[in-house]
Amino acid sequence: MIRRSVLSDDVHESLKSLILEHRLAPEDRINIDALARELQVSPTPVREALARLESEGLVRKRPLAGYTVSPLLTRDEFSQMFDMRMVLEGPAARWAAQRAGADERAAVAAEAAIPFPAPEDGQDGRRSHALFTARDATFHDVVAAGAGNPLLRDAITRLHAHLHIHRLYFPYTETDTTLDEHRRVAAAIAGGDPDGAEAAMLAHLAAARQRHLRAFD
Known part of the structure; x- marks a missing residue:
């Protein structure tokens, strides 16, 4: 359980960095499976990290469309x-x-x-x-x-x-x-x-x- 928590934190920080450095650009659609392969983890910690990023306002989730990076402010x-x-x-x-x-x-x-x-x-x-x-x-x-x-x-x-x-x-x-x-x-x-x-x-x-x-x- 401790290891899973650490892994989830690591994935969260990795995805956050990708967003803040605009390697995942505003309004980009997020491919969970591709990110899991890139980070060499299963899709589960990626989904957990995206849920946290949604609560922080950095990504958005839409029904049937999945996650996208939040757009720039007007x-x-x-x-x-x-x-x-x-x-x-x-x-x-x-x-x-x-x-x-x-x-x-x-x-x-x-x-x-x-x-x-x-x-x-x-x-x-x-x-x-x-x-x-x-x-x-x-x-x-x-x-x-x-x-x-x-x-x-x-x-x-x-x-x-x-x-x-x-x-x-x-x-x-x-x-x-x-x-x-x-x-x-x-x-x-x-x-x-x-x-x-x-x-x-x-x-x-x-x-x-x-x-x-x-x-x-």
């Missing part, structure tokens, strides 16, 4: 998603500054201290983009974890899934700016400054929205 959908991030993640940072224990504050600070991978060009760039996506998501997740509200944390995770699919099309010239913004959020949380943490998170999200909207121009 500009309006993207703006709506960022509206929701502002509603959820500002309070998450505030509550993290108020409620997080020493270990949780240290986790936020440690995550904000690690430099993002350098952007690359061409096919290899997909890997650096996926790593950036994972690292950015981890930072926002540890902030949400420090807020002490599992439902809030889950809602933030689900919102990020759609952004992750889009990231390959975003400019990566400002990763240092993103890192500086993360560090301001982390410093306010570490210092127990709820107003500062919320303001820093909202400023980060507002700046990120503008950076990301370039992909639609």
Whole structure:
């Protein structure tokens, strides 16, 4: 049972990487048997992984058609998603500054201290983009974890899934700016400054929205 759980986790991470690196492109139909052969597993852990990815918003399942990779957001959908991030993640940072224990504050600070991978060009760039996506998501997740509200944390995770699919099309010239913004959020949380943490998170999200909207121009 333990081995099956580990295998399912491995397959889930492999499929997630394929999606985030756009080797499974938005709206691609997913062939379960072909993926099972590629990953050298039976179809069962692939189906289990796809069910998890569906709950995360990265794939969709339609009756009689099977699974497809979720489509890219439209500009309006993207703006709506960022509206929701502002509603959820500002309070998450505030509550993290108020409620997080020493270990949780240290986790936020440690995550904000690690430099993002350098952007690359061409096919290899997909890997650096996926790593950036994972690292950015981890930072926002540890902030949400420090807020002490599992439902809030889950809602933030689900919102990020759609952004992750889009990231390959975003400019990566400002990763240092993103890192500086993360560090301001982390410093306010570490210092127990709820107003500062919320303001820093909202400023980060507002700046990120503008950076990301370039992909639609």
